[in-house]
Amino acid sequence: MSGPECCRNPPVIQRGEESGEVVQIASLNAYVSGKLDSKIAVILVSDVFGYKARKLRQVADKVASAGYYALVPDFFNGDPVTDVSQINDWLINHPPEQAVGEFARPLLQALKDKGISKIGAAGFCWGAKVVVDLTKDAEIQVAALLHPSYVNLDDIKAVKVPIAILSAKLDEVNPPELIKEYEAALIANEVEHFVKIYPGVNHGWTTRYNDDNAAEVKSAKEAQQDLVDWLKKYL
Template sequence: MSEPELGTKAPESDAMEPSIISSTDTPAQTGPTMGEHCVTDRPTPATARQPSGALTKFGDIEVYVSKPGDYPNTPAKLLLLLTSGTGVHSLNNQIQADLLAAEGFVVIMPDQFGGDAAPNTKAISNEEPASPSILEQFKLRAAETAKSFLVDMWLARQTPEKVLPILLKVIDVVRDEYADAVAHGGGIYSVGYCFGGKYTTLLAGEGVDAVGAVGQAQAQAPQDEETRVVKKASGPLIKAGAVAHATLVTREDLKGVKVPLSFVCVENDPLFPDEILEEGKKQFATSNLEHEIKTYPGVPHGFAVYGDYDSPTIKQAQQTAFQQILSWIKSH
């Protein structure tokens, strides 16, 4: 396969270029937008391992926790894994957490959707369907239209005002319950896929200021419990992170980043438009922020999440992306 394109890694020669980050996002970023791979799982391989972690609760928040086999006898670092719309009950996401745990991390994968995972979440079939009849084609189009509507309605509910308080509560718990792992890593690491990529990016920013419109809304909002929780976020809440084929990331999200991030990107990805990524690169260079951006050609959005593909090219890219993420968080 073609090697992923290494976009940038700071410090860079163009570090003095002025930022062209604007407050206006492209149409693709202003409304609910999600891809099929953000809300459905790939099939698991026939020889798939079974999850080795466990579902538990931090208060009223469901979390999947996966630990290295010899923890706590051998120190481990703390990693927050933020998923796509498929959520904590996805077998693929659980195995993804286990793979990272096997590399020396206590992995905490929270239900960032508060029990409201993406609708119609199911595995995508690898089998090519037979040519449908005209009636079947009509039914398929109607079903896809209905599903798209449901996904958009679901996504409209998954706002920073809802998601961030959940993540902040989880972070409060892990700082106490897994203080040894947090201390061993010198902070909390985060890896985010698809929807979770946006929130890893936000946690890498300057708290409520990195949320932009959320901060403005809260300035005028009643002082309810959720508002107070979000306002507790000040400064980056993670030490370093990695983001794979993020969705819904805005210019302001990237502008707020203050800690080292690695990006796994898909070539010509409408869910992470090139113009936003390019402006992010210039912002990172201007602020001399340590970062890494690799673009993978010939792969679909969502390819880096654990799951089976028929294409050897995509399978190899998936392995390469995992090593990119792993190398980054281990070296920071």
């Protein structure tokens, strides 16, 4: 998969509309939002554009408003994609598989050391691969993949925790036909799941929707609420 198909419409980095703050956890900077004394955490793993994306942080704030300690970690150490034409070179230094062992698992341990008893995770595009790998050994209690990239059918067949897959009807990266294969694999393996394909939207719409497009905004907000509702079932 080349970069431009999965990375259209880079997000605008904008501050001033956030209720959280940036802290350091397990050597990583992370945007955190929500109750500091919550025993339940939700990790939101970004797409290639990184943890500073305004709309992704707004999703974290929404998740936090449900009573969770929400985190958006910087798995790129300050080096997100800035030029989508160079994404293939960027991926050499930032493969999602490497991030699982180098960043995600230490972050999980740090949260447990803080007294967190349950952890959910949602991955957006690139981040979906990180999250799905964490499900294979049940290192988290619940997962969600939003317009996933770098995920394949074998990954889905290895899932061991409840998982939601929220995808776009017009997604060229993981088209509806492939999402239906994912759903069939989850059914065959008797994994609790929620699969939904949203009409009229493209890959990345949940955090890169056009503010001036009422249909995109409505669909993005619907998906974000579906994410929160899914997390509530298992956390």
